[in-house]
Amino acid sequence: MKYCFAFLFAFISVSINAQSLKVSDEKTLANFYTYALTQGKSYEWLQHLTTQIGGRMPGTVAADKAVKWGEKTMLDAGFDKVWLQPVMVPHWERGNKEVAYYTINNKKINLPIAALGNSIATPKKGLLAEVVEVKSIAEAENLGEKLRGKIVFFNAVMKSSHIRPFTGYSETAGMRVNGAKAVGKYGAVGVIVRSLTTNLDDYPHTGVMSYRGIPENEKIPAAAISTNAAELLSKHLKENPSLKFYFKQNCKNYEPKLSYNVIGEITGAVNPENFIVVGGHLDSWDLGQGAHDNGTGVVQSIEAARLFKLMNIQPNNTIRVVLFMDEENSGTGSIKYAADAKEKNEKHLGAIETDSGGFTPRGFSIDANSELFSLVQTWKPLFEKYGIYEFFKGGSGADTSDLKSDTILLMGYKPDAQRYFDFHHAATDTFDKVNKRELELGAGSIASILYLMDSYLK
């Protein structure tokens, strides 16, 4: 396209219900977006967090650095109060890079592989065994004792036909989380899972797995292999069902460690003891830089509150930015935040979480009673000029759902998700995959919701 003066948008003008919204709301929202796009800090913050600190697994040195960075960034942004909330977090590290291969037709095939988070290591010499390929936990369990001595290969394809990629993720993530737990009891010796992306590529996508509730002797090592590797292995298993697969991983669960949620506040002018939370998680997987998951959410949360300062808007209630520690592994940060809030009897009016990537804004999920759900629908027309049309019932996110009550308004920021699983939990989740404008439009959108929450929640 070269040149298009003829390209004129003629949107139906937003009709605001004067009874429920203030005339000034439209103008205030426009300012949030303008400031985010022209005086935004989110992109340069993200560059630092991702390229200078990088992947930040809970309990690691990088996570400690991220805590310090978050605290300093909020202090520099002029927040009224910034503090660290101590929390004991699990500490798992990958160790040396994993190795996997098998031999077929006298040819050695090396595969891209990455241990799943929380997994134990293989024996020091690695693990060599025949492979049983299945498409589901149920299929594996049906095989029962036939799994003894075998590596179970969960090769369920994340379907590309779903319009919303998260649907395909929800259908398959259970194998990654619970696959090893389900087959250890039958004497399986290891688990490999097909990476959760609709792409055919060479990147293993890690993610959390769990041994919860099973005895020590049933714990077996689990890892993800790339989708291309999964396709190839599946093909070769048809040629030679008794081929032996080797993998070696060196990951380790250490003792839990002291870490922190990083919290910053802009004090409310009218009801400082009422809180509205905006947040994302500060920790990330270690293979990439934790850019879309969830560096973008971290910087958008800080930026959304900073825009209030920049525009000299003092909120009625206290706006609290929470950078949650340990979302990816076991959620200790969000549990701690909610428990402390309950103990202190803090009144939380609302919360918005951003943990679905830093892409173009599309909508918001809403988890609230019907009255609050209806209230949010009155805000919808304000967002159409920003290309935001979707206000739907759905969970707010893993870190804010612990705040759930009969009276709180929980919301999730839901940007365009088509690219998300190109990067999710993989080495590809790096700063260069984030577009500045998309990130900033997200910050403007989240600030707008915070403002409306602050104006209309009681």
Add this chain to the structure above:
Amino acid sequence: MKYCFAFLFAFISVSINAQSLKVSDEKTLANFYTYALTQGKSYEWLQHLTTQIGGRMPGTVAADKAVKWGEKTMLDAGFDKVWLQPVMVPHWERGNKEVAYYTINNKKINLPIAALGNSIATPKKGLLAEVVEVKSIAEAENLGEKLRGKIVFFNAVMKSSHIRPFTGYSETAGMRVNGAKAVGKYGAVGVIVRSLTTNLDDYPHTGVMSYRGIPENEKIPAAAISTNAAELLSKHLKENPSLKFYFKQNCKNYEPKLSYNVIGEITGAVNPENFIVVGGHLDSWDLGQGAHDNGTGVVQSIEAARLFKLMNIQPNNTIRVVLFMDEENSGTGSIKYAADAKEKNEKHLGAIETDSGGFTPRGFSIDANSELFSLVQTWKPLFEKYGIYEFFKGGSGADTSDLKSDTILLMGYKPDAQRYFDFHHAATDTFDKVNKRELELGAGSIASILYLMDSYLK
């Protein structure tokens, strides 16, 4: 984000007006999307077109290759008829890479620079002159004779505050197109323009310029410099307003050359003499690979028609895929297509153009009479489940607008545009910037519109 079974979409179910839409339409559209996402060819076609053929300026060897590729691809796709429509196109080539620099404080500053399309070369030794910085053509014209002997530096910033990036482009592209024409008459010796992107980066973004209607002796060379270079030059001009800027470019306008629009048809079952066009332009700028501009539109157009074949849908009317040659330079291909159609008295019911990048679908522009505009609004509910909400009055695109009549329905495919000007007309417009799912969702969207046009236009 790790794991979100709780993430449930609860969209208000699409309520179809049974009087105006067939019940089967919803199902057919679902199939278009499913086939595009699971059996699509667009991504592998795009890979070939962009990485094997690359940038394809009208009149060049690469453009010839692209014509042959387009013809073969449509034949392989099983179209009923494929042919080449001859058209004489301009032939401009960049020649050796351009050079630009100036010296300040005894330091030589090299700048990323690229000649604008159609521009003449500098003298062989290059051009050295003082610089006059302006923000608009009006400001330059006010300076009049003060421009004599000078290089005019159009340094208008493409505003980042617009929510729709095309708005900022429309505000500034006039300087690129007409800047040199406007100042040559005052004796200016050259023009440099700030690249049209909201980013601060090191890529010159080229694009067409015009000498139309001015005498030979007023033609002066014109080039784009990167935005970072523009910022630096502007700063240094404040320090030393008489610094001398040097640039050398070797581009050349050759004699017009025979080229082709590539056309493929799926013959209509009921009214084969009625045509519905889907198309994008096959030519591209030379700095990158012409991926988003407009390889994506080319492959989406072919794919949209191929989906009819794949799903065994024979259209009522003839669907014609047109890969237009020479959109970027002078539009000879679209003029030729419209002229031939008029000469043959071909009845065109509708046309949809895709030339705004291969990003996630957001909406469609509509250029038609009020009755047709209203008809299209009845289709809107069908698209909500695909995240498409915007059906607005606007031009269809540069290649289809020549078909404009009182009775035709012209539409433009309008995906998310936030990333478009990262790549537009620059070396960054490469295959790796295109996401497979976004591309395929676009193909499904365009096929759906074609299907509805075919079902409801008369």
